[in-house]
Amino acid sequence: MAELNRAQTVTQTYPRKHLLAAALCSAAMVVALTLLPSPDATATKTIRLDSPVVSAVPTLLEATRDIMAEMEEKSAIQEQQAAEDLATEAADSALSAVEPxxxxxxxxxxxxxxxxxxxxxxxxxxxxxxxxxxxxxxxxxxxxxxxxxxxxxxxxxxxxxxxxxxxxxxxxxxxxxxxxxxxxxxxxQELVPYTSYAEGSIKSSLFVSGRKAGLSNSMTMELANIFAWDVDFALDIRNGDSFKVIYRQFYLNGEKVKEGEILAAQFTNQGKTHTAIRYETDDGNAEYYTPNGESMHKAFLRSPVDFARISSHFNLARKHPVLHTIRAHKGTDYAASRGTPIKATGDGKVVFAGWKGGYGRVVILQHAQGIQTLYGHMNGFARNVRAGSRVNQGQVIGYVGNTGLATGPHLHYEFYVNGSVRNPVTVKLPQANPIAAAEKAEFSALASQMQSQLATYAATIRSENVARVDVNE
Ligand SMILES: [Zn+2]
Structure with a gap:
């Protein structure tokens, strides 16, 4: 709560534009060594100096979200513009050769x-x-x-x-x-793949550090997504957290035209280092795994709403706020404004979507391993959410409301394992599937190769005082 209040104060005192500007100016100096694609693979050294630090950036941990939103908005517009430019440019160059x-x-x-x-x-x-x-x-x-x-x-x-x-x-x-x-x-025309390495240490926000290391905003977002089950990027990020990432980029005629995927990454959060390796399974699906072959993500999200506050905990002997009788509170309440999207916490099938007494509008999902989840007091359902439809983890299934017995808009969330109710906040969430036994050996070889590459690139960076290295594949 203290964290949230502080963020609100910061937002009021510093308008978003100002925060963004402050964050972008916090870079002291960025030196990048780029082994850019050229047939003879000549190394070129690029030195870019940004404005010096003017003042310490105010608490940006929470404000990161605003900056992210703003940057995303901008980059979406820029990407569209770039796509249009590309099409025009490509048309011009491709056709100049045609006669008459x-x-x-x-x-x-x-x-x-x-x-x-x-x-x-x-x-x-x-x-x-x-x-x-x-x-x-x-x-x-x-x-x-x-x-x-x-x-x-x-x-x-x-x-x-x-x-x-x-x-x-x-x-x-x-x-x-x-x-x-x-x-x-x-x-x-064939694209030429390059493997790049970047690393950074977080001073104000992940996005600012990512940018300083030469990562695009979408690449930084991808990095955050990979570690999202281990690190809460809205609340857990601290000064000094750091990342290392090996990723792919595609070039055409010596110019970068497309970003590829993250191949391996490390994120150190409050002293704890998480490592993720990308592996394409035999059935063609690519996933991220720990070096031991465990999936980087859990089969369930901990919370079905983003950035919400828990207003009432799981309590099997609670006095009901509306009925004023002792009645078990079999779930967790997340206070959020009406219309806030509610996400399916795991892959599953809708077994019920309709009105059910005190729950009001409710969705019940059936998942693997005998797990059911329930989402109550909804204002409305998302399209295509009806009994029998399949949903994926993270898919929006409805919106926060106060239908049924509710004192105000909130989501009531219940979690069942084999028919018995559990506390959604503390229940041990099953891991998504690990690497299949048949592919374990191949994965392990890749994992140790990627880990030693991370170490080698990091050493190169230290000796060269740079933020990014690109290597022709
Ligand atoms: Zn409740």
Whole structure:
């Protein structure tokens, strides 16, 4: 509670923009050694100096959330812009080589466009669209045109003779008219994978440190997600916590075009180090495991609502606030404002979604291992949540309300193991499946290889005084 109050005060005193600015200025100096992709693998040293520390950042642990939200918002806009720029750029460069130019015209897909709209703007008609869709080869990409993409038409006296649709930076669909109609082919450019290593120590917020180490916000978010079952990133982060991460990036013509996945990561929180190794199982699913092969995540989330306050604990001999009689409180109450999303704490099947006496609107989920969870007093259910439907861990199943016997908006959450009720806050949560026995040996070899890489890169960083290393695979 003290933590929450303090955060509220901070938020009032420092507007969000100010907090963000303060956080971003807290960097003292960032020196990055980048072995960037070049055919001869020449090492280049990049030195970037940020503004010096102006003042200590106020309690940013809680404010991190605001910063995260703001950054996400910004990066979503930037990503969209970047995607549009990419499409334009790719179209320009891909087409500059095509001769002769005078027959070619470019049309950019606008919001709400269908293929017919774009063709019409190019002076073509419905028959032309049909001819193109009847082309020999795969033209399914035309079903997914989106704003910002470009189509180039080669139109001569005889009509449309060729067409190019730039799908992405690495892919374009080319059509050419021959005697028997159009022939289509998708042309792809190969991305070059690079393994990168970054590390950082947290001074103000994870996102600021991630950025200083050269990680994008989405990569930092991914890092937080991997450790989310062990570390509460809203409340548990302390100055001096640190991370190490090996991840993949993809380059095209020497330029980074795509981020890949985190291959291994370490997070040290309040002196305790957690290690996660990514492993792709034989059935093609990728998961993160501890070096011992335990899953990084639990089969259940501890709490079905984010950032909520427990307003009433599990208590089998409680006086009921509405009925004023001794009546067991068989669950945990989370106070949250009406409409707050409620998440399924584990994968399962909806066995009940409807009205049930004092519970009001309630959802009951059946999970593996004889576990059931119950979510009461809901304001409403999420779409597609009805008896028989399947839900995944973390999926929103409904919204906080005060239906049934409730004094105010809150979620009443119950947890049953083989029919007997347990305290949701203290019950031992089952681990998600560990590495299968058949894959244990292969995983262990990978895990020790990744751990020694983490150590080697960390040593390189120490000797070079840098924050990030990139190595051609
Ligand atoms: Zn309750």
């Amino acid at each position: 130019q005078e027959f070619w015209q470019t049309q950019t897909v606008r919001s709400g466009d269908t293929l017919s709209h774009v063709f019409k703007r190019a002076g073509l008609n419905g028959q032309d669209v049909q001819d193109v869709l009847d082309a020999k080869g795969d033209v399914s990409a035309f079903k997914k045109i989106h704003p910002g993409q470009q189509l180039r038409f080669d139109i001569r006296d005889a009509g449309l003779t060729a067409l190019e649709y730039v799908i992405s930076r690495t892919e374009s669909l080319k059509l050419e008219k021959k005697e028997d109609g159009f022939h289509a082919s998708v042309q792809t």
